[in-house]
Amino acid sequence: GAVVSQHPSWVICKSGTSVKIECRSLDFQATTMFWYRQFPKQSLMLMATSNEGSKATYEQGVEKDKFLINHASLTLSTLTVTSAHPEDSSFYICSAILQPEAFFGQGTRLTVV
């Protein structure tokens, strides 16, 4: 199957700093990527839909100024958690669409201290 690479797989950062997470489709072009977050003991919650060359579409309740998404090329989308706080600590995972399937990155465990 197609490969999606997400980096870093884990990161620890200080409160107030920003963290960038990259999601790359390695062997296909993805005009659409999704970003998800897993809250403790919960399922994957869609944060935003990343569209190449245009603004991301955010789900209700997700702060777009807090979670900056850039999809500048057909193989790369980035999620930047700005001014991170401990409550942003979570598991973030991206997926890229190669119709009719979705392929997932390995996920990023973010810990804000």
Added chain:
Amino acid sequence: ILNVEQSPQSLHVQEGDSTNFTCSFPSSNFYALHWYRWETAKSPEALFVMTLNGDEKKKGRISATLNTKEGYSYLYIKGSQPEDSATYLCAYWGSGGSNYKLTFGKGTLLTVNP
């Protein structure tokens, strides 16, 4: 807000038992229904991608059916094994505009006791 519901929320079975879970989703603007096997903090493992009403798919001891008119899908596991223990997620993929996204249900946590 798209409603993708899964039931039961959790399930405990004995090794060798057969089991099934349900995923319900909007019957309008349907594009595809995905099933994943998921272990927490890992990447979901794709089981099935289902697009046609009446689809039945099988992979080993696991199979799934799809009814797009009434908006439900069943996942069956025959002869459960301890290694089947995981969360099983379904994801609805709508068509067109704001529906073009993959929305996950909350999952069914399966525990298979040896």
